[in-house]
Each structure stands twice: as structure tokens, then as C-alpha cells.
Amino acid sequence: MSHVPSPYRGQIIDGAGRRATRLVAFVAGPLMAKDRDALLRNLIAGYGDSIRLSDTKANYAVLFVAIMMGTVLSFRDHYPRYLSAPVLMAPFIVIFLNLLASVYPRHPREGRKRFPILRNSKPEDFESFGDPAPEAEHLPVRCAVLSRILYWKTITLQVAYLTTMATIVVAAALLFVAWH
16 A cells, blocks of 8 residues: 555544554546536436425414414413413414525416416427537526525524424423413
8 A cells, every 4th residue: 555645645543443444546637517508407406306295394484383373372261361362373474484485485487488388389399309408508507596495494494493383492490381
């Protein structure tokens, strides 16, 4: 191993505390496609998958919050007087608004030439798919739009989650104080 240059050697310590030398491969530059358009298309695909995953999370959360809200409202007669129905509903409203803002689409889908949805489509409507050059100039803009959408979806999901956790803590504290 002494003939291998030092930037390619790495020292590791195994579970018994012994030092061992292993070869570490360093690659100069990123391990991604060198083609700019391919890189942007990969980013767009990743953003699209992440946006769909965020939408799925928000849909499940809406269902969970709706079930939780029904349970809380059904037992409102058992709560202390200072926990009126509007006070009980306030966190649910904040959570629902954030989840709905997360699911709401923020970019227009109409007018896209790649996936046309037409009432009376003709074969001529699908002939322009062979030329990818006009689409290539719009890739950076689409990446920026999808990045912005994913950012705000993440923020609204985090606000809904933190509101849920804070509401649970506050409700537990209020109920503990009221019962003792």
C-alpha cells in the first residue's frame, strides 16, 4: 500500500481499535451527468417526485386532522369552561389552512405542449413532440418554479406539523391543570 499516493489512502479504525488502511477513490468533479439539459431534467424529475410526496403527506394529514377534530368536538362538554368551541377549533383551522395551501397547485398546467388534454384531438396536435430544442430553453425556469413550489409546500407542512405538536402540548397542559 505504500506505493499509493496519500490523497487516495484513508485511515480507518475498526471495532477493535486497530488502524487499517483502505483505498479511497476520489473523483474530481461531480458524479452527475455532464449534459446541462440532462441535469436539469433530472432535477425536474426529482422536484416532481418530491412535490407528489408532499401532496400525499398533506392528504393523509388532512384525513388525520379531520378525524382528530371530530373526536375533540364530540367531547367538548367534558372540557373546562374556558375551552369553548372556537378556542378548540382555532388550531384545527390553522392546520387545515396550511395543509390546503400545501396541496394547492401553484403553477398552471394548461398550455403545456408535452401532455395535451384536448376535447377533440387530432393527429396533427401530436406532431410537434419530435423537436426538444424549444423545451430546452425553458428547463431552468421550470426548475426554479418547481424549487419554489417545493419550498413553500415544505414550509406549510412544517407549520401544520408544529402547530399540531404545540396544540397537543398546550391541550395536555390545560387539561392537566383543569383536572388537578
